[in-house]
Amino acid sequence: MSFNEAFKAIADPTRRKILSLLRTGDLTAGEIASHFDMQKPSVSHHLKILKQADLVQDRREGQHIYYSLNTTVFQDLLRWFYDFVEKGEKHGEE
């Protein structure tokens, strides 16, 4: 939910790779897991963290659960970085 949760979610390389995979299109939990040298429950854990941070959404289609990017939070984060690059005036953080 919070800004902080999103930053922490993105701090992990496995989760960033998941996000990158989802840029190419929606994927099931199993398809995502197949890209990693890691057990499925571990990947499921990472997906849960991304979901809690609102960076991804999930939907069930029969037996499968599809994951997709939610770009609205990325826009907020983008803004945070932009403000640093612009070196503008003081701003409040969370």
Place this chain on the structure above:
Amino acid sequence: MSFNEAFKAIADPTRRKILSLLRTGDLTAGEIASHFDMQKPSVSHHLKILKQADLVQDRREGQHIYYSLNTTVFQDLLRWFYDFVEKGEKHGEE
């Protein structure tokens, strides 16, 4: 040095607050520490992590050590987020 180090550095709220403080201008380690309810060695530790991630630079002026933002890494991070918002084509991560 790496992208990953920068993401991990930014994942901590204390460190994000330090970065925000530095947007208003360069500050000494002591001035930075005065903004936190935390012992100086702890703040020094956070500064070290920000420095290793190349998000800040430091310079000594006599007894004081001044910290300042290094916006070049912010630009790289900005780009990473931008690519998600744009939903462009596949890209490589680190």
Place this chain on the structure above:
DNA sequence: TAGATATTTAGAAAACTATCTAAACATAGA
């Protein structure tokens, strides 16, 4: 409803991180 497949939840172990206190190091000025 039974069996197969997809995914998550639970609980535990190992690794990592943030914080503290005490001590060390660096500089300035008497």
Place this chain on the structure above:
DNA sequence: TCTATGTTTAGATAGTTTTCTAAATATCTA
């Protein structure tokens, strides 16, 4: 060179995170 001030380093501890295996839940098909 001695002392005061500013800052970091070292080492310990508590809390958090990542990963694993085993078990549970959900859906589909026969």
